[in-house]
Amino acid sequence: xxxxxxxxxxxxxxxxxxxxxxxxxxxxxxxxxxxxxxxxxxxxxxxxxxxxxxxxxxxxxxxxxxxxxxxxxxxxxxxxxxxxxxxxxxxxxxxxxxxxxxxxxxxxxxxxxxxxxxxxxxxxxxxxxxxxxxxxxxxxxxxxxx
Numbered sequence: 001x002x003x004x005x006x007x008x009x010x011x012x013x014x015x016x017x018x019x020x021x022x023x024x025x026x027x028x029x030x031x032x033x034x035x036x037x038x039x040x041x042x043x044x045x046x047x048x049x050x051x052x053x054x055x056x057x058x059x060x061x062x063x064x065x066x067x068x069x070x071x072x073x074x075x076x077x078x079x080x081x082x083x084x085x086x087x088x089x090x091x092x093x094x095x096x097x098x099x100x101x102x103x104x105x106x107x108x109x110x111x112x113x114x115x116x117x118x119x120x121x122x123x124x125x126x127x128x129x130x131x132x133x134x135x136x137x138x139x140x141x142x143x144x145x146x
Contacts, residue, residue, distance in 0.1 A: 115138055118137040118138055
């Protein structure tokens with residue numbers, strides 16, 4: 001038998017094995033319907049492989065979480081890179097201005113922390129040293145010029 005005919009015959013034989021006949025498929029459908037009806041009548045659900053379901057769920061959750069973390073990391077790196085390039089391409093005057101703004105922010109933060117420390121010391125009875133009240137220290141700190 002020539003090769004093309006043999007291939008066609010083999011394909012037809014495979015198809016015949018896998019494709020059920022009309023009578024077989026109808027009886028199979030009736031049997032499956034009867035089993036499903038019996039399971040419904042008994043109030044039982046068809047068996048589910050819970051192990052597989054749990055593994056799939058964990059897998060999907062892991063992929064989702066890792067993708068979210070990776071995306072956030074990429075975004076942060078891009079923002080840092082853009083900020084760095086912006087600072088590097090800035091003129092000297094712009095750099096000085098940015099640094100002065102940052103200095104003002106840090107000094108304000110220092111001022112706020114000193115006030116909190118003074119209040120904390122007043123509440124806890126203070127430390128050794130001059131018997132200065134919290135209000136006096138706050139007034140002294142507020143009168144500083146930066």
